[in-house]
Amino acid sequence: MNLVSVCHSDLFAAGATAHVPGAIMTAFNFPLLRPEIVLEPRYMPGLYGDQLQYVAFDPVTAAECWIPEAEGHIMRALQQLKGPLNRTAIAGYIKLHFDAEIQEPAVDACLARLGELQWLTTTEPAAAIRDAYWETRREVQRGLKLQRLKTSVKRMRKEVPYYRSLLERTHLTEEDIHELGDLRKFPRLSKAQLREHFDTLHPDSLADHQDWWGDLVWRSSSGSSGARTQTLAGVENYSYTLFETLGVLASPRPSRQCLIIPPACTGATCHMDTAIPYENRILFGNTLLMNAFRNATTVSDARMEEYVEEIERFQPVGLMGAGSYMYPLARYIKRTKRRVPKLRFIHLHVEVCSRIHRRLLEEVFDCPVEGCYVSSEMGFAAVECSCGTYHAGPGVQLEVLVGNQPAQPGQLGRLVATTLTAQNRLTPLLRYELGDLAIAAQEPCTCSPLGHLDTVGVIQGRASECIRSVEGRIITPRILDDALTDGSWCANIAYYCLIQQELSRYILEVVPEDREVSIDESGIKTALHRLLGESAEIEIKLREEISPTLPAGRYRLCYSLLDDSLPELP
Numbered sequence: 147m148n149l150v151s152v153c154h155s156d157l158f159a160a161g162a163t164a165h166v167p168g169a170i171m172t173a174f175n176f177p178l179l180r181p182e183i184v185l186e187p188r189y190m191p192g193l194y195g196d197q198l199q200y201v202a203f204d205p206v207t208a209a210e211c212w213i214p215e216a217e218g219h220i221m222r223a224l225q226q227l228k229g230p231l232n233r234t235a236i237a238g239y240i241k242l243h244f245d246a247e248i249q250e251p252a253v254d255a256c257l258a259r260l261g262e263l264q265w266l267t268t269t270e271p272a273a274a275i276r277d278a279y280w281e282t283r284r285e286v287q288r289g290l291k292l293q294r295l296k297t298s299v300k301r302m303r304k305e306v307p308y309y310r311s312l313l314e315r316t317h318l319t320e321e322d323i324h325e326l327g328d329l330r331k332f333p334r335l336s337k338a339q340l341r342e343h344f345d346t347l348h349p350d351s352l353a354d355h356q357d358w359w360g361d362l363v364w365r366s367s368s369g370s371s372g373a374r375t376q377t378l379a380g381v382e383n384y385s386y387t388l389f390e391t392l393g394v395l396a397s398p399r400p401s402r403q404c405l406i407i408p409p410a411c412t413g414a415t416c417h418m419d420t421a422i423p424y425e426n427r428i429l430f431g432n433t434l435l436m437n438a439f440r441n442a443t444t445v446s447d448a449r450m451e452e453y454v455e456e457i458e459r460f461q462p463v464g465l466m467g468a469g470s471y472m473y474p475l476a477r478y479i480k481r482t483k484r485r486v487p488k489l490r491f492i493h494l495h496v497e498v499c500s501r502i503h504r505r506l507l508e509e510v511f512d513c514p515v516e517g518c519y520v521s522s523e524m525g526f527a528a529v530e531c532s533c534g535t536y537h538a539g540p541g542v543q544l545e546v547l548v549g550n551q552p553a554q555p556g557q558l559g560r561l562v563a564t565t566l567t568a569q570n571r572l573t574p575l576l577r578y579e580l581g582d583l584a585i586a587a588q589e590p591c592t593c594s595p596l597g598h599l600d601t602v603g604v605i606q607g608r609a610s611e612c613i614r615s616v617e618g619r620i621i622t623p624r625i626l627d628d629a630l631t632d633g634s635w636c637a638n639i640a641y642y643c644l645i646q647q648e649l650s651r652y653i654l655e656v657v658p659e660d661r662e663v664s665i666d667e668s669g670i671k672t673a674l675h676r677l678l679g680e681s682a683e684i685e686i687k688l689r690e691e692i693s694p695t696l697p698a699g700r701y702r703l704c705y706s707l708l709d710d711s712l713p714e715l716p
């Protein structure tokens with residue numbers, strides 16, 4: 147019998163170890179639950195077998211939990227009983243009010259967990275309660291990650307030929323890991339190495355024991371940062387890593403979403419421009435893959451009406467995919483005032499989404515729009531919080547590195563990933579160089595409810611898509627978009643792409659939102675001069691359309707024609 151928490155399952159995963167005030171004494175001074183804790187009974191028809199559950203919320207720490215019936219009863223007793231009483235009073239209260247039996251160990255376990263949540267009565271001020279709560283959760287997370295890292299490295303060493311010989315050569319084992327920072331002793335895996343040693347990057351037993359692994363999928367990366375890489379994963383890998391990372395935000399109901407991605411985004415879902423029947427596009431029973439269109443800047447109203455009709459038919463809880471490919475849908479809905487079913491989330495993947503697109507999605511769909519960091523090689527790894535910082539889930543260790551050292555807060559570095567879950571056991575990654583950049587963030591980020599997850603930083607986009615200012619400063623797609631969308635000058639821009647032609651010469655291609663209305667060229671140039679340098683030569687070219695040029699059909703916010711490949715990049 148556990149305090150099962152959809153929101154905070156990680157807190158309880160490592161067991162109840164916190165000191166419980168008064169737990170060893172025979173008499174308590176009731177009420178034992180802080181008065182701010184809101185405890186509401188909820189019937190959950192169907193999903194958990196028509197049973198009673200409670201939702202508990204603490205406005206002081208912003209912690210929110212689903213609580214099973216028995217623990218809810220105990221919490222009721224802790225809340226309602228008054229004065230100095232023996233613990234048997236709890237059992238009596240529950241018998242009287244709920245006609246249920248409760249054993250002492252269940253009461254003790256519940257008290258221990260409430261102690262960890264900082265939900266027991268205390269004289270501490272709110273700020274101290276809040277800090278203690280988040281620090282406890284972060285500690286539990288760090289402990290869990292360290293444990294998983296050691297297990298993961300051990301599995302790589304024992305099961306995967308490539309890592310076995312690599313770790314033998316370097317004389318390293320999981321025993322060399324005493325804290326997460328010890329990961330830096332281990333060699334990194336480049337994309338080229340992943341491709342070259344692909345045959346030996348899976349467990350030995352893969353061929354002999356297909357029955358162990360269940361259904362498998364080959365996944366190809368989009369190739370947007372060079373040649374494509376392939377990895378092997380269980381069919382459930384994506385949804386599993388998504389739940390692990392978003393668990394804190396996930397609704398207790400099963401998710402259901404429409405996937406709106408560029409035509410060749412992943413090998414697993416390659417379908418180009420050929421329309422596939424609706425029934426054949428439902429993946430895993432809960433994801434509708436929308437028929438892709440090649441060019442988001444010219445897609446027709448008729449196609450968008452088909453999208454709306456499919457959304458009405460499928461009734462998703464949310465949308466996920468590329469913001470640049472959702473933008474025409476939002477624009478169509480806004481212009482025609484077409485009614486669509488209410489969504490509860492939009493997850494942005496695939497690209498650095500321009501704020502131009504994000505703002506319209508937020509306006510039209512009126513639901514949380516969350517930046518997500520997902521790759522075909524590692525699954526769903528990190529999610530953006532309200533501060534704009536990405537937090538990594540417990541299934542992956544993300545490093546932001548300058549050389550082999552962690553980037554300082556505010557510093558630009560390269561992202562490196564180590565997969566930590568058994569779900570990523572088929573092509574496990576040890577310090578894999580993702581080809582993406584991030585600006586490291588101050589730790590910890592105090593946002594709720596993601597504040598206990600690892601703070602990574604602000605994800606900046608592909609290293610291969612960076613440009614440079616006239617003085618040679620690295621401009622990432624995120625930095626460019628922030629500058630270009632930070633004022634009214636971007637009002638009539640629907641799509642743009644900045645191409646660096648020479649060190650001080652740039653072309654900004656713009657597809658206007660309304661072709662009858664001019665764009666604010668001088669405002670745009672002022673913003674770009676501020677970013678790129680006053681001597682930058684900037685030409686704005688109005689376009690009817692911009693084609694996604696990469697093999698993946700992704701849009702890029704910028705790229706460079708210079709071939710000196712950003713020499714000073716960390």
Ligand SMILES: [Zn+2]
Binds near residue numbers: 533592593594596597
């Ligand atoms: Zn945060």
